[in-house]
Amino acid sequence: xxxxxxxxxxxxxxxxxxxxxxxxxxxxxxxxxxxxxxxxxxxxxxxxxxxxxxxxxxxxxxxxxxxxxxxxxxxxxxxxxxxxxxxxxxxxxxxxxxxxxxxxxxxxxxxxxxxxxxxxxxxxxxxxxxxxxxxxxxxxxxxxxxxxxxxxxxxxxxxxxxxxxxxxxxxxxxxxxxxxxxxxxxxxxxxxxxxxxxxxxxxxxxxxx
Amino acid sequence: xxxxxxxxxxxxxxxxxxxxxxxxxxxxxxxxxxxxxxxxxxxxxxxxxxxxxxxxxxxxxxxxxxxxxxxxxxxxxxxxxxxxxxxxxxxxxxxxxxxxxxxxxxxxxxxxxxxxxxxxxxxxxxxxxxxxxxxxxxxxxxxxxxxxxxxxxxxxxxxxxxxxxxxxxxxxxxxxxxxxxxxxxxxxxxxxxxxxxxxxxxxxxxxxxxxxxxxxxxxxxxxxxxxxxxxxxxxxxxxxxxxxxxxxxxxxxxxxxxxxxxxxxxxxxxxxxxxxxxxxxxxxxxxxxxxxxxxxxxxxxxxxxxxxxxxxxxxxxxxxxxxxxxxxxxxxxxxxxxxxxxxxxxxxxxxxxxxxxxxxxxxxxxxxxxxxxxxxxxxxxxxxxxxxxxxxxxxxxxxxxxxxxxxxxxxxxxxxxxxxxxxxxxxxxxxxxxxxxxxxxxxxxxxxxxxxxxxxxxxxxxxxxxxxxxxxxxxxxxxxxxxxxxxxxxxxxxxxxxxxxxxxxxxxxxxxxxxxxxxxxxxxxxxxxxxxxxxxxxxxxxxxxxxxxxxxxxxxxxxxxxxxxxxxxxxxxxxxxxx
Amino acid sequence: xxxxxxxxxxxxxxxxxxxxxxxxxxxxxxxxxxxxxxxxxxxxxxxxxxxxxxxxxxxxxxxxxxxxxxxxxxxxxxxxxxxxxxxxxxxxxxxxxxxxxxxxxxxxxxxxxxxxxxxxxxxxxxxxxxxxxxxxxxxxxxxxxxxxxxxxxxxxxxxxxxxxxxxxxxxxxxxxxxxxxxxxxxxxxxxxxxxxxxxxx
Numbered sequence: 001x002x003x004x005x006x007x008x009x010x011x012x013x014x015x016x017x018x019x020x021x022x023x024x025x026x027x028x029x030x031x032x033x034x035x036x037x038x039x040x041x042x043x044x045x046x047x048x049x050x051x052x053x054x055x056x057x058x059x060x061x062x063x064x065x066x067x068x069x070x071x072x073x074x075x076x077x078x079x080x081x082x083x084x085x086x087x088x089x090x091x092x093x094x095x096x097x098x099x100x101x102x103x104x105x106x107x108x109x110x111x112x113x114x115x116x117x118x119x120x121x122x123x124x125x126x127x128x129x130x131x132x133x134x135x136x137x138x139x140x141x142x143x144x145x146x147x148x149x150x151x152x153x154x155x156x157x158x159x160x161x162x163x164x165x166x167x168x169x170x171x172x173x174x175x176x177x178x179x180x181x182x183x184x185x186x187x188x189x190x191x192x193x194x195x196x197x198x199x200x201x202x203x204x205x206x207x208x209x
Numbered sequence: 210x211x212x213x214x215x216x217x218x219x220x221x222x223x224x225x226x227x228x229x230x231x232x233x234x235x236x237x238x239x240x241x242x243x244x245x246x247x248x249x250x251x252x253x254x255x256x257x258x259x260x261x262x263x264x265x266x267x268x269x270x271x272x273x274x275x276x277x278x279x280x281x282x283x284x285x286x287x288x289x290x291x292x293x294x295x296x297x298x299x300x301x302x303x304x305x306x307x308x309x310x311x312x313x314x315x316x317x318x319x320x321x322x323x324x325x326x327x328x329x330x331x332x333x334x335x336x337x338x339x340x341x342x343x344x345x346x347x348x349x350x351x352x353x354x355x356x357x358x359x360x361x362x363x364x365x366x367x368x369x370x371x372x373x374x375x376x377x378x379x380x381x382x383x384x385x386x387x388x389x390x391x392x393x394x395x396x397x398x399x400x401x402x403x404x405x406x407x408x409x410x411x412x413x414x415x416x417x418x419x420x421x422x423x424x425x426x427x428x429x430x431x432x433x434x435x436x437x438x439x440x441x442x443x444x445x446x447x448x449x450x451x452x453x454x455x456x457x458x459x460x461x462x463x464x465x466x467x468x469x470x471x472x473x474x475x476x477x478x479x480x481x482x483x484x485x486x487x488x489x490x491x492x493x494x495x496x497x498x499x500x501x502x503x504x505x506x507x508x509x510x511x512x513x514x515x516x517x518x519x520x521x522x523x524x525x526x527x528x529x530x531x532x533x534x535x536x537x538x539x540x541x542x543x544x545x546x547x548x549x550x551x552x553x554x555x556x557x558x559x560x561x562x563x564x565x566x567x568x569x570x571x572x573x574x575x576x577x578x579x580x581x582x583x584x585x586x587x588x589x590x591x592x593x594x595x596x597x598x599x600x601x602x603x604x605x606x607x608x609x610x611x612x613x614x615x616x617x618x619x620x621x622x623x624x625x626x627x628x629x630x631x632x633x634x635x636x637x638x639x640x641x642x643x644x645x646x647x648x649x650x651x652x653x654x655x656x657x658x659x660x661x662x663x664x665x666x667x668x669x670x671x672x673x674x675x676x677x678x679x680x681x682x683x684x685x686x687x688x689x690x691x692x693x694x695x696x697x698x699x700x701x702x703x704x705x706x707x708x709x710x711x712x713x714x715x716x717x718x719x720x721x722x723x724x725x726x727x728x729x730x731x732x733x734x735x736x737x738x739x740x741x742x743x744x745x746x747x748x749x750x751x752x753x754x755x756x757x758x759x760x761x762x763x764x765x766x767x768x769x770x771x772x773x774x775x776x777x778x779x780x781x782x783x784x785x786x787x788x
Numbered sequence: 789x790x791x792x793x794x795x796x797x798x799x800x801x802x803x804x805x806x807x808x809x810x811x812x813x814x815x816x817x818x819x820x821x822x823x824x825x826x827x828x829x830x831x832x833x834x835x836x837x838x839x840x841x842x843x844x845x846x847x848x849x850x851x852x853x854x855x856x857x858x859x860x861x862x863x864x865x866x867x868x869x870x871x872x873x874x875x876x877x878x879x880x881x882x883x884x885x886x887x888x889x890x891x892x893x894x895x896x897x898x899x900x901x902x903x904x905x906x907x908x909x910x911x912x913x914x915x916x917x918x919x920x921x922x923x924x925x926x927x928x929x930x931x932x933x934x935x936x937x938x939x940x941x942x943x944x945x946x947x948x949x950x951x952x953x954x955x956x957x958x959x960x961x962x963x964x965x966x967x968x969x970x971x972x973x974x975x976x977x978x979x980x981x982x983x984x985x986x987x988x989x
Contacts, residue, residue: 042436043434044440044441045440045441045463046440046463046465046485046488046783046784047485047488047570047571047784049440050488050489050570051569051570053552054552054555054556057548057549057552057553057556058549058552058553058556058841058842059552059553059556059841059842059843060842060843060845061842064842064844072434072435072436084463085463085465087461087462087463087464087465089342089343089461089462089464090433090441090462090463093433093434093462097434112914112915112916112917112918115914115915115945115946116378116913116915116916116945116946117379117380117915117916118887118915118916118918119470119481119482119485119886119887119889119916119917119918120465120466120470120887121359121379121887121916122357122359122360122361122379122466122470122473122887122888123357123465123466123469123470124350124357124358124466124469125341125342125350125461125464125465125466126465126466128359128378128379128380129915129945131945132380137943138941138942138943139915139941139942139943139944139945139946140941141859141914141915141917141940141941141942141946142858142859142919142938143571143917143918143919144570144571145938145941146569146938147845148845148849148850148938148939149858149938149939149940149941151845151846152845152846152938152939152940152941153941155846156941156942156943160943186397186400186402187343187345187346187402188345188391188395188397188400188402189345189346189347189391189392189395190346190347190358190391192397192400194397197397197398200391200395200397201395201396201397201398203391204391204392204393204394204395204396205393205394207391207392207393207394365886365888366882366883366884366885366888367888369891370879370882370883370885370888370890370891370892371877371879371882371883371890371891371892371894372877372879372892372893372894372903373893373894374882374890374891374892374893374909374911375891375893375909376891376909376911376913376947376949378913474886477884477922478884478885478886478922479886480886480920481886481918481920481922482886482918484920485918546801550804553837553841556833556841557833557835557837560833560853563853563855563856564853564854564855565855566855567853567855567856567857567921567934568856568857568919568921571918571919571920573920573921573922581925582855585853585854585855585966591835594834594835594836595835598835598836599835599836606800609796609797609799609800610796610797610800610801611797612793613792613793613796613797614793614794614796614797615790615791615792615793615794616794617793618793710925710926712880712883712884712922712926
């Protein structure tokens with residue numbers, strides 16, 4: 001990265017920060033450092049996980065993007081690549097894993113299933129997309145996305161990281177909480193989201209018989 | 210296993226008058242056994258008639274007739290056709306059928322699945338818990354009168370798509386309405402999850418042995434998010450120090466309701482869904498489903514298509530076994546190098562799949578009566594190049610790299626997976642069974658497609674330890690190459706499809722059990738048709754799921770690290786295990 | 789345990805390590821470009837590939853085979869600057885779609901109220917689509933085809949409407965030349981047969 005690139009941020013600077021070159025430069029370096037070492041959580045769900053492994057293997061080699069270090073523990077991971085169908089039985093664990101990840105953290109929904117339920121959406125044990133529970137940063141359509149499509153999605157994520165600013169990110173803001181805790185869903189007669197308990201109660205009360 | 214004392218001709222009705230009758234429904238075969246006599250008849254089937262391998266157990270909910278049927282498919286490990294027998298019980302809860310686990314222990318998980326999804330209570334079952342869903346789930350989803358949250362209609366195509374197809378997301382249309390199964394006045398805040406008490410209760414209890422040091426057992430949960438469980442598989446393990454004392458696999462974390470969705474799809478629509486069973490080998494899955502439905506439709510497959518099918522299925526087997534070897538390396542701590550080498554060859558094979566079918570993994574290439582399209586130009590040359598020049602060399606290279614490696618051998622040799630007798634009892638199929646010394650391969654035992662035209666051996670290994678399992682995969686790669694070399698030489702010109710391609714196939718009423726030797730074992734589809742465009746019952750008998758039945762048997766007494774390796778050699782794929 | 793086997797195995801890896809350099813050197817001295825070049829990518833995907841196997845996406849891309857399928861799109865013909873969509877909203881794709889991710893609203897003639905062979909709205913929910921290719925396979929009008937463009941990751945859910953789905957026939961011919969030629973010929977033959985029949989009658 002040369003000097004010119006460092007000093008021209010290439011995105012909108014808020015008015016109060018204009019001409020404060022050192023801060024924008026810090027953003028660039030900060031984002032450059034983060035975008036080039038996004039460590040994914042080593043965590044595969046279904047078919048897409050195999051394409052994820054293929055993308056890590058010799059032909060596509062995600063190491064070129066600094067994404068080769070798959071961490072099996074959420075504590076050391078930056079990005080959760082939801083690679084496959086999210087089932088009701090699995091979703092409490094995914095939410096727990098997400099809660100355990102430190103900020104900054106990103107979620108990428110890989111493939112149709114993780115984005116919106118995919119072909120299995122109509123099933124009784126399938127969650128219609130991980131975005132029902134977690135904030136998703138990038139959606140990659142495809143069933144499964146080829147490794148190249150996955151890398152295209154990763155580049156999209158890098159673009160998103162590039163646009164972030166040190167002065168705005170939540171995890172350095174004293175007024176905001178470090179990270180957002182997502183209530184873990186409960187396995188009852190069906191999957192129950194704690195945020196929707198009142199709704200479930202009302203439906204059950206209105207039920208006949 | 211008791212060897213059959215008599216080779217009695219198979220007339221169960223004559224052998225058990227009053228207890229067994231032939232299944233007379235049109236399109237159906239096999240025998241209907243009285244519920245009370247099931248154990249007696251099943252024992253005779255195993256001991257007198259020699260059907261030592263109970264392959265599939267499943268249920269069918271005949272709602273219109275008010276009956277619940279449990280279907281058993283048994284085979285001889287020496288080869289031969291299927292023996293189907295059924296038990297019919299009234300569809301009134303509790304639906305009870307005696308468990309056959311005392312005769313064929315391999316039925317254990319399949320009976321649990323039937324309990325989970327259909328609500329058939331198997332009496333005298335050792336551990337009847339839900340297997341794919343969780344304890345506390347409301348209802349049994351495969352029953353015909355059970356409806357899920359996003360339920361739209363009984364059969365596809367849905368009427369809301371055309372001609373007035375205003376796009377809506379299912380979750381917005383039907384988030385928590387009448388289909389959801391919460392009991393009346395259910396209060397989620399008061400709900401205490403049934404949790405895992407039953408699971409931990411099923412694990413062996415700790416007992417202090419007389420005179421020994423008082424130690425403690427620890428329960429370890431491996432998975433569902435664990436780097437070595439090949440996906441979202443979980444095992445609850447009790448360990449004494451490092452030795453496994455008791456182990457219960459927990460699955461269903463990828464249960465995608467294959468059977469239920471399959472019943473709603475038309476026959477053709479199921480084809481791409483089968484891709485997603487064993488997602489390493491979509492070509493084999495297509496093959497199995499095509500064989501099952503073609504049996505029912507009674508159509509001939511185009512000659513050239515048969516060859517293409519075999520070529521694709523064997524290429525699929527090779528890439529599966531290559532990845533198996535690579536991943537086994539990862540499991541043993543031989544990080545990445547073999548896996549990366551294996552993935553290179555796999556990519557080249559996937560290039561062929563992509564060129565012929567359009568997708569690397571989800572091929573959706575087979576159709577009833579043939580395949581979608583002929584091999585595009587240049588693909589056959591590419592296949593020839595791979596099977597004659599590249600892959601034999603690369604298989605030797607893997608062999609040279611690993612087989613004599615002292616560390617590898619020391620780690621693998623002598624760690625028993627399973628012996629022949631138990632492998633048969635536990636209904637194990639595929640490479641694990643052959644590594645235990647049983648030469649049972651469906652391509653030879655009950656030939657389908659055109660496998661009887663090729664000259665190849667069924668490799669076996671005597672010891673059934675980890676090393677044998679690894680070596681057997683190498684042998685199978687070489688045998689598959691032999692088949693491929695013959696097939697690409699013999700492949701004739703001609704059409705690749707019998708009849709016209711059509712999206713509404715006519716399937717006569719009846720049942721069919723189509724099975725193929727997938728790289729992981731016997732993959733079978735049990736399809737029941739009632740003459741409508743959608744199957745009445747669609748059941749998959751996945752090799753991974755049945756092979757895992759014996760996991761506890763294999764692992765107890767070994768070290769916890771060996772459990773990882775044993776799980777690795779069973780070569781499970783979660784898409785197929787949980788469906 | 790004398791370590792011979794380990795050395796043998798290391799020999800394999802050493803050879804492959806050596807190959808990565810040797811291939812680059814031979815390519816360099818033969819004056820050909822191995823990277824960022826179509827020939828190089830082809831060579832790396834051939835049966836004789838040795839050495840570095842990586843295709844450095846996004847700078848270089850694998851050659852996509854003609855039959856490759858991703859999310860479907862709708863073909864339109866360009867005639868006098870107007871877009872003539874081939875789709876007649878017959879609904880076969882919506883009926884054959886395994887996960888039922890195609891939604892079609894048929895156009896009705898405002899005067900007569902009878903259906904017009906043209907879709908008013910057309911949706912494909914790419915978050916349900918399983919890329920199976922049935923819609924393209926069974927479409928009798930060659931109107932819906934599987935796309936080659938896989939770089940469609942986005943920050944939102946992907947529900948494609950008519951605007952997003954429409955792509956010109958020239959694009960289709962560029963990604964699937966063989967198929968397009970074959971289909972064009974078949975269509976022409978059909979039209980010719982129809983004309984001949986009309987003439988005979």
